[in-house]
Amino acid sequence: xxxxxxxxxxxxxxxxxxxxxxxxxxxxxxxxxxxxxxxxxxxxxxxxxxxxxxxxxxxxxxxxxxxxxxxxxxxxxxxxxxxxxxxxxxxxxxxxxxxxxxxxxxxxxxxxxxxxxxxxxxxxxxxxxxxxxxxxxxxxxxxxxxxxxxxxxxxxxxxxxxxxxxxxxxxxxxxxxxxxxxxxxxxxxxxxxxxxxxxxxxxxxxxxxxxxxxxxxxxxxxx
Amino acid sequence: xxxxxxxxxxxxxxxxxxxxxxxxxxxxxxxxxxxxxxxxxxxxxxxxxxxxxxxxxxxxxxxxxxxxxxxxxxxxxxxxxxxxxxxxxxxxxxxxxxxxxxxxxxxxxxxxxxxxxxxxxxxxxxxxxxxxxxxxxxxxxxxxxxxxxxxxxxxxxxxxxxxxxxxxxxxxxxxxxxxxxxxxxxxxxxxxxxxxxxxxxxxxxxxxxxxxxxxxxxxxxxxxxxxxxxxxxxxxxxxxxxxxxxxxxxxxxxxxxxxxxxxxxxxxxxxxxxxxxxxxxxxxxxxxxxxxxxxxxxxxxxxxxxxxxxxxxxxxxxxxxxxxxxxxxxxxxxxxxxxxxxxxxxxxxxxxxxxxxxxxxxxxxxxxxxxxxxxxxxxxxxxxxxxxxxxxxxxxxxxxxxxxxxxxxxxxxxxxxxxxxxxxxxxxxxxxxxxxxxxxxxxxxxxxxxxxxxxxxxxxxxxxxxxxxxxxxxx
Numbered sequence: 027x028x029x030x031x032x033x034x035x036x037x038x039x040x041x042x043x044x045x046x047x048x049x050x051x052x053x054x055x056x057x058x059x060x061x062x063x064x065x066x067x068x069x070x071x072x073x074x075x076x077x078x079x080x081x082x083x084x085x086x087x088x089x090x091x092x093x094x095x096x097x098x099x100x101x102x103x104x105x106x107x108x109x110x111x112x113x114x115x116x117x118x119x120x121x122x123x124x125x126x127x128x129x130x131x132x133x134x135x136x137x138x139x140x141x142x143x144x145x146x147x148x149x150x151x152x153x154x155x156x157x158x159x160x161x162x163x164x165x166x167x168x169x170x171x172x173x174x175x176x177x178x179x180x181x182x183x184x185x186x187x188x189x190x191x192x193x194x195x196x197x198x199x200x201x202x203x204x205x206x207x208x209x210x211x212x213x214x215x216x217x218x219x220x221x222x223x224x225x226x227x228x229x230x231x232x233x234x235x236x237x238x239x240x241x242x243x244x245x246x247x248x249x
Numbered sequence: 250x251x252x253x254x255x256x257x258x259x260x261x262x263x264x265x266x267x268x269x270x271x272x273x274x275x276x277x278x279x280x281x282x283x284x285x286x287x288x289x290x291x292x293x294x295x296x297x298x299x300x301x302x303x304x305x306x307x308x309x310x311x312x313x314x315x316x317x318x319x320x321x322x323x324x325x326x327x328x329x330x331x332x333x334x335x336x337x338x339x340x341x342x343x344x345x346x347x348x349x350x351x352x353x354x355x356x357x358x359x360x361x362x363x364x365x366x367x368x369x370x371x372x373x374x375x376x377x378x379x380x381x382x383x384x385x386x387x388x389x390x391x392x393x394x395x396x397x398x399x400x401x402x403x404x405x406x407x408x409x410x411x412x413x414x415x416x417x418x419x420x421x422x423x424x425x426x427x428x429x430x431x432x433x434x435x436x437x438x439x440x441x442x443x444x445x446x447x448x449x450x451x452x453x454x455x456x457x458x459x460x461x462x463x464x465x466x467x468x469x470x471x472x473x474x475x476x477x478x479x480x481x482x483x484x485x486x487x488x489x490x491x492x493x494x495x496x497x498x499x500x501x502x503x504x505x506x507x508x509x510x511x512x513x514x515x516x517x518x519x520x521x522x523x524x525x526x527x528x529x530x531x532x533x534x535x536x537x538x539x540x541x542x543x544x545x546x547x548x549x550x551x552x553x554x555x556x557x558x559x560x561x562x563x564x565x566x567x568x569x570x571x572x573x574x575x576x577x578x579x580x581x582x583x584x585x586x587x588x589x590x591x592x593x594x595x596x597x598x599x600x601x602x603x604x605x606x607x608x609x610x611x612x613x614x615x616x617x618x619x620x621x622x623x624x625x626x627x628x629x630x631x632x633x634x635x636x637x638x639x640x641x642x643x644x645x646x647x648x649x650x651x652x653x654x655x656x657x658x659x660x661x662x663x664x665x666x667x668x669x670x671x672x673x674x675x676x677x678x679x680x681x682x683x684x685x686x687x688x689x690x691x692x693x694x695x696x697x698x699x700x701x702x703x704x705x706x707x708x709x710x711x712x713x714x715x716x717x718x719x720x721x722x723x724x
Contacts, residue, residue, distance in 0.1 A: 168532075173537045215538060235442070
C-alpha cells in the first residue's frame with residue numbers, strides 16, 4: 027500500500043468512518059463554501075478615518091514609521107527626503123507596479139532600478155495591496171508589480187499604501203482577494219508584514235533587523 | 250525511527266539541569282518575559298477568550314474530517330503546480346526530502362525553523378549524505394553550531410546565554426576579525442545576519458515547516474519574526490515544506506481566527522512580523538520565487554491519536570505558552586525532557602509518538618497545577634492527559650515497584666476512612682512534636698530526594714479532618 031493510502035486508511039479507521047459518508051462530505055463542502063468568519067474583534071470596525079488612525083497607531087507600536095501624504099504625486103519628494111534624513115543613498119528598487127512606475131521620479135535625484143532584488147539593494151519601494159487596521163499589518167502580493175524579494179532583502183523597505191485600501195480586519199482582505207483572483211485561488215505569495223524584522227533569540231532581548239529589513243517606512247496616501 | 254531520545258533518563262537529565270549554573274541563569278529570562286507579555290496582549294483584546302473557543306472548534310471540526318480536508322488540500326496544491334508527498338514515518342520523510350535535494354544536485358540547503366524537521370532528525374541525515382543544511386532562524390543557528398536540540402519550541406536557544414553565543418561565533422566565524430567587538434546582542438545579531446545572508450543567496454534548496462496548511466486554497470503558512478523563513482523559501486530554486494497531518498485548517502477565515510491567538514499566546518505580540526501564505530511554485534509572470542514547490546506530509550504516529558484519549562493534543566499550534574508557564578520547565582529547561590518537544594505539550598505528545606515505555610517520566614514530571622491548560626490557546630486539557638498517561642503507565646506495569654507498592658498502601662488506607670484516621674493521627678502528632686522547634690523538616694526518612702531541594706513544613710499537631718470537625722462543632 028502506498029504511504030498516502032495507508033495514512034488515509036489509518037485516519038479513517040481511527041475516526042471510525044468510511045470516508046465519503048454523505049453528511050461528512052456535506053459538512054466539509056459547506057464549510058469550504060461558506061467560509062464562516064467566526065469572531066471578528068470590534069477594534070477594527072471603524073469608518074475609513076478611524077481605520078487609518080488605528081492602522082498608524084498599531085504600525086508605530088511595532089516600530090514601523092508612518093508618514094501621511096495627500097496624494098501619489100507627493101511620494102517621490104517624500105522618499106527623497108526620507109532617504110536624505112536617514113543618510114541613505116538616493117537609489118531605490120521597485121517592480122513594475124503602475125502606481126509606482128507612473129510617479130515623477132525625474133523630479134528628484136533618486137535613481138530608480140526595476141525588477142526583483144538580488145540582495146544588493148539598500149532600499150526598496152513596494153505598493154501594498156492592503157493594510158489591516160486591527161494590527162497595523164501590510165498585505166503584499168507576489169508578481170512582477172511588487173516582487174517578493176523586495177520585501178525581504180533590502181535593509182530599508184518603504185511601502186506605499188492608499189488610505190482607501192486600509193481594511194478593518196484580515197477577513198476583509200480575503201474577500202478582496204477572492205474578488206480579484208477567484209475563490210480558492212491565491213497569488214503565489216501573500217505577505218502579511220507587521221513591523222520591521224526582529225529577533226529576541228539572545229536572552230529574550232528584542233533586536234530589530236534580523237534577516238529582513240531593519241527599517242519599515244509606510245506612506246499612507248489620502249487620495 | 251525518529252530522532253534519538255533520552256527521555257528514559259529524565260531523572261538524570263533533570264538532576265544535571267538543576268545543577269547547571271549557565272542554564273539556570275538563562276532560564277531566569279523565561280520566567281518573567283513571556284508570562285507578562287502574554288497576559289498584556291490577551292488583556293488588550295476583549296475577544297481573546299471567545300477567539301480561543303473559536304480556534305478550538307475549528308481544529309476539532311477539522312480533525313473529525315481530516316481525511317477529507319487533507320484530500321482537498323492536496324488537490325489544490327496540485328492545481329497550483331506543486332507536489333504533495335506522504336511519509337508514514339521519519340525515515341520515509343527523510344528519504345523523500347533527500348531525493349528531492351538530489352534531483353537538483355543540491356549542496357547547500359537553508360532551513361526555516363521546523364519542529365517536524367527536528368522530529369525526523371533531518372539535518373543529520375542530509376549531512377550524512379554530503380549536503381550542508383544551514384539553520385537560518387537565529388536561535389536554531391546557535392544550537393546548530395552547538396550541536397544541540399532546541400530547548401523550546403519557539404525560542405530554541407533559550408537555554409544559551411549571550412556570552413556562550415559569543416564564544417560559539419568566535420569559534421566558527423574564523424574568517425572575521427578576531428579583535429571584533431561582540432559584547433552586545435546587536436553585534437551578535439548583525440554578525441549572524443551577514444554570515445547567513447551569503448547562505449541564503451547560494452542555497453539550492455530551502456526547507457521550511459508550516460504553521461498551517463489551508464485546504465481551501467492549497468496554501469502553506471509560515472509565521473516568523475526574523476524573515477528567515479521567507480528568504481529560505483523565496484531565493485532557492487526549490488522550496489520544500491515539511492508538515493505533519495494535523496496542520497490542515499479549512500479556510501482563510503479559519504486560519505485568521507487561529508492567528509489571532511497564536512502570536513499573543515506565544516510572544517505577546519499582536520501579530521508576528523511575517524505571516525506568509527505560499528501557494529505552489531513561481532508563476533509564469535513571477536520575477537522571483539522557487540521553481541519547484543513540494544510538500545512532505547508526515548504522519549509518524551499521529552493518525553493513531555485520532556478518535557482516542559489523546560486526540561485533543563492534535564489541536565496544538567506549537568505556541569509554547571504551556572512551557573512558558575510551567576514551573577517544572579522553568580526549573581529544568583527543555584533538554585531534560587530528552588526528546589524534541591519539551592514542557593507540558595511534550596509530556597503529552599512524546600509518549601504518543603515514541604511510546605510511554607520510553608518516556609513515562611514526562612507525564613509524571615508535573616505538579617498538575619493547571620497553568621498550562623489555563624493559557625493554552627487551543628484549550629487542550631494537558632493535565633488531564635498527563636494523568637491519563639500515568640494511568641496507562643500503571644496499567645501496563647511500567648511504574649517502578651516502590652511506587653506501585655506505596656500507591657497500593659495509600660489506596661488501601663484511603664478506601665478505609667477509619668483506619669486512615671487511626672493511622673494519620675499519631676503520625677501527624679509525632680511529626681508536629683519533632684518539627685515544632687524549626688517549623689519545618691530539612692530531612693525525612695524515605696523522602697530524602699524530596700527534602701534535598703526543599704523543606705517540608707511541619708504539621709501543627711492535628712489532622713485536617715480533626716480540625717474540620719472541631720471548627721464545625723465550634724460554630
